Amino acid sequence: MTIPRMKKRRDFLRxxxxxxxxxxxxxxxxxxxxxxxPLRVGFTVTKKVGxxxxxNRxxxxxxxxxxxxxGESPPPGWDVVLIGRDDTRARPFDQLKGDLRGALRQAGVLP
Incomplete structure (x- = not known):
């Protein structure tokens, strides 16, 4: 399942x-x-990363x-922006998913 994407600058700024x-x-x-x-997700990485x-990786x-x-059951009504860091590309994928789950819980997106 594909998750709807945020693409407009004003959405990122909001x-x-x-x-x-x-x-x-x-x-x-x-x-x-x-x-x-529906939940929308935007992705960004600054030029400081590389x-x-x-x-792109x-x-x-x-x-x-x-x-x-x-993917399975996205909570409706949220706009989420994920910002990549230097450690994102080298972090083991299971830990990266754990980071995302923890951040989503901290922000109140997931229970």
Whole structure:
């Protein structure tokens, strides 16, 4: 199952300014509760992490982790932004999924 994506800059800025933040070694999460609609996820990695090859690999890992954690039953009404870090690409995938679960719980997206 594919999760709807956030692609517009204003959506990312809304999550950044009004959302709850949760930081983990493998990622940073920003989540804002929106009214109605399905859960949407956006992915971003800054240029500090590396060149385009490294940033794209980092985003692919985040997308797959989100698909694994949120794919079965995503909670409706949230916009979530996942921000990649230096440690994202080298972190074992099970730990990356654990980081995502913990951040989602901390932000109140998951019970």
């Amino acid at each position: 999550a950044s300014s009004r959302g709850k933040r949760a930081a983990r070694p493998g990622l940073v999460l920003q989540a804002v509760a929106e009214t109605g609609g 060149n385009s090859v490294v940033r 980092t985003k692919r890992r985040l997308r797959e982790a989100a698909r694994a954690v949120l």
